[in-house]
Amino acid sequence: MSYVTRSVSGELSRLMDKKVIVRLVDGKVYVGKMLSFDPSTLHIVLGDAESNDGKKFYRIIVSGTRVSEILIEEQPLFDAEEFAAILASKLGLRPDVIKVLHDVNVVVVYDRIKVSESGVEGSGSFAQRIYEVYTEYIENKKRGAK
Numbered sequence: 001m002s003y004v005t006r007s008v009s010g011e012l013s014r015l016m017d018k019k020v021i022v023r024l025v026d027g028k029v030y031v032g033k034m035l036s037f038d039p040s041t042l043h044i045v046l047g048d049a050e051s052n053d054g055k056k057f058y059r060i061i062v063s064g065t066r067v068s069e070i071l072i073e074e075q076p077l078f079d080a081e082e083f084a085a086i087l088a089s090k091l092g093l094r095p096d097v098i099k100v101l102h103d104v105n106v107v108v109v110y111d112r113i114k115v116s117e118s119g120v121e122g123s124g125s126f127a128q129r130i131y132e133v134y135t136e137y138i139e140n141k142k143r144g145a146k
Contacts, residue, residue, distance in 0.1 A: 008039075009039040009103070010102065010103030010104065012034075012037050012039065012042075012070075013103060013104050014076065014104070014105050015034045015070070015072060016034055016035070016036075017033060017034065017035070018033065018034055018072065018074070018076070019031065019032070019033055019072075019073070019074065020032070020033075020034045020046070020070055020071065020072055021070070021071040021072075021073070022044060022046065022062055022067060022069075022070050022071075023067075023068045023069045023070075023071065024062070024066045024067060024068055025066055025067075025068045026066070028051065028052060029051065029052040030046055030049045030050070030051055030052075030057075030060055030062065031049060031050050032046030032047055032048055032049025032050065032057075032060065033046060033047045033048055033049075034046060035047045035059070038064070041063075041064040041065075042064030042067055043061065043062065043063055043064045044061070044062045044064070044067065044070070045059060045060070045061050045062075046059070046060045046062065047059055076105070076117055077117065077138055077141040077142065078105065078116065078117035078137075078138070078141075079105070080100045080101065080102065080105045080106055080107045080115075080116075081100055081102070083107055083115065083134070083137055084098050084100050084107045086133065086137055087107065087109065087115075087130065087133055090133050091129060091130070091133065093109070097109060097110050099111075104116070105117065109122075109126075109130060110126075113126065113127050113130055115130060115134055119131075119134065120134050
């Protein structure tokens with residue numbers, strides 16, 4: 001897989017479950033939650049979508065050949081690279097135990113605890129400590145602090 005394919009696919013992966021605006025080549029516009037996409041064809045599935053003429057749809061499957069652009073209005077709160085640095089600093093972790101998966105905006109700690117915009121996946125007292133750092137991080141981001 002080439003770098004360009006990985007980066008576009010990674011960007012689309014980050015949009016999963018996010019509100020997006022899809023503009024078609026004919027000028028029609030849909031706004032909805034991105035539920036899935038096909039990286040090879042760029043077919044997109046939107047849920048709870050609305051067209052620019054006010055019609056509402058439970059699901060819309062858009063052919064990749066019809067997509068002109070995909071627009072995202074809101075910036076995600078969670079930045080994996082930034083959080084990894086904060087985690088290393090606050091918990092005194094060595095850099096080799098923290099992995100940042102840039103394509104999916106995820107931090108993996110000790111190959112067993114996964115942190116993403118959705119939260120912390122893992123169990124035990126260490127996962128709880130990471131969750132506390134995560135909660136503080138997200139609250140600070142919501143307030144506009146770094």
